[in-house]
Amino acid sequence: MTQPKKRFDLARLMFGILFILVMIVVCLWVVRPFILGFAWAGMVVIATWPLLLRVQKYTGGRRTPAVIFMTLLLVVVFVLPFGLVINSIVDNSGQLVDWVGKPENWHIPKLAWLNDIPGVGRRLYRNWQAMTADNGKALVASVQPYAGAATTWFVSQVAHVGGFMLHGTLMVVFSALLYAKGEAVAKGIRHFALRLAEKRGEAAVILGAQAIRAVALGVVVTALTQALLGGIGLAISGIPYATLLTVLMFICCLAQIGPSLILFPAVFWLYWSGDNTWGTVLLVWSCVVVSMDNFLRPALIRLGADLPLLLILSGVIGGLLAFGMIGLFIGPVVLAVSYRLISAWIDEVPEPTDELPDLERDLNI
Template sequence: MTETQRSTLSACFSLAIILCALFVTQRFVLPLLWAAILCIATWPLYRRALRLTGNREILSAALVTLLAALVFITPLALGVIQAAHQAPALAQLVAKTNTDGLAAPEWLLRIPMAGDAIYNWWQATLGQPHGLAHLLQDGSVGRMQSASEVLKRVGSGVLHRLIDVAFAFLCLFFFYKDGHALQSQTHAIGAHLIGAQRWALYSLKVPTAVRATVNGLVLVGLAEGVLLGIGYQFAGVPSAVLWAAATCVLAIIPFGAPLAFGAVAALLLFQGNASAAAAIVALGVVVLFVADHFVRPTVIGNATKLPFLAVLLGILGGVETLGLIGLFVGPVVMTLFVTLWHEEKRFRHAGTRDAAG
């Protein structure tokens, strides 16, 4: 057997092992990715904890994991508690609307061009007794046979999500604890595959892109939700805390915040409070404009040295392809692509200089 054949066989053997490992652990790939993203984003905090605890790895990993769990789980728990408190009232409202019908508001007639059509459609559907049930009978809600089936499906989904969250934070603890060994092994494998100099260039880009994306998407989105939540409170929005929590979640996704404050404005308008609805829309537009045109491009683009279009394509393309985790994977992929683009330009320029010399 020649050396080339032996190298090819060795590469196929290694690839087969990797594919088998992915097949066996496919159910937990997503929690592992979340844990890796959290670990990379908060690694400087773990290093600071190591210094404060005298390089006690287990204690530092446990403290930072607990802190991360508190930061990420507490808002989610508050939102779930608020939703649970509001669920009976919402269920009663839906039941009453379905039983008695919901009269169309008069302001629909003032909408230019389409107002009459919307008003007539509302009266023919939602305005009639059991109109909501007829409207939803062809959808998934209409196919639910009983309340127990609904509770079973919702409970099963919540249980799976809780398992994923618990496993992600368990993995996060071990990523902190064994982080230095993982880094050393990853660097050794990367340098062996693509060369030490090239690996050093790419390996520095990934943590920067992840931290910039977390800061630019998550933290800015949470800030948007807090600011708009304060506006909801002053405007007298029912369940302002729940709407603020929903805005925080949607604001993390580009173009998601308008869905939240638009729904709040529609609720206020339906209640006859047109001035408060206009104020919420104005506040949302200002907050969104500042965040999307100044803060996010500055935080993400300056840190990763990416053009704004590349940032936007990475975020939107990642969400479209991979779901929520694509918010973080997309910008990392675009960062690596732009790095490759500049690297190829440097190679071409170097080749041109050598030829001229």
């Protein structure tokens, strides 16, 4: 006896999918204030997990002391620098206001040394004199269109400081929780990936973790090393506000701009102020610091994952432009996983031979 064919219930399927979509949207809406902090915590924990295991080994295999140590380390690395910057701004704000309020400080330099530049020096000097004529009215007129936009941008960035501090606090809290239960969370993510795409899903998750570690080692560690060494050079050379400039240098290194945007103007300032000895010392030190990323970053990226250097750097720069600071990790992860999945899909067929095919025969022309 044949069984009657089961009828396909399209309405039930559509309502089921709609219910799942509504539940996903509502869940994302509920956890929306915590997503950025949790994402940062996940990136930090994945990148520093080997360090946690090493600390746990030194604490007799106990997880709690290792978690406390790593949490305090995160506070020192992420919270303390911004606290120092804010403290430096507050301490020096009075001096800055007094300096701005004195009319004698507002004079336009003559820049007579421009004449000594071979080739273009005289032309630059004439243009500068033309712009600064009549107490700099032409210079003010050329800068004024950009002043409003720059002020608006600065105010908008200051408005995000409170949100940034909130996400930083959530990052530290979530990082402590992930340090304590990291194995269980990793197993759950791998289980979900297996259910979603079987072995390839699990491989994509593992590759994503390797890409995060490669960025942390190759980009963040390199930026931190360059910023610290550059900051030491600024402090020893007597450059004012060395702490603030070091943090700005670290941000420039993360954005792949490099420390030269901070170091070389400092060298120029030393020469301009007449301190040629320390200017030369800082110039040599700056050349060493700027060239470090040429050999340090590729070596560290290779330790994290065997991925093309151009892929990682493209992901870092593109991620920063697309998603902000969190894109520093999102960009390389997306490109690395996509690169490996496409490579695996291409490798399912054999490579073409060196002999060119006969187009008329293959196409039946």
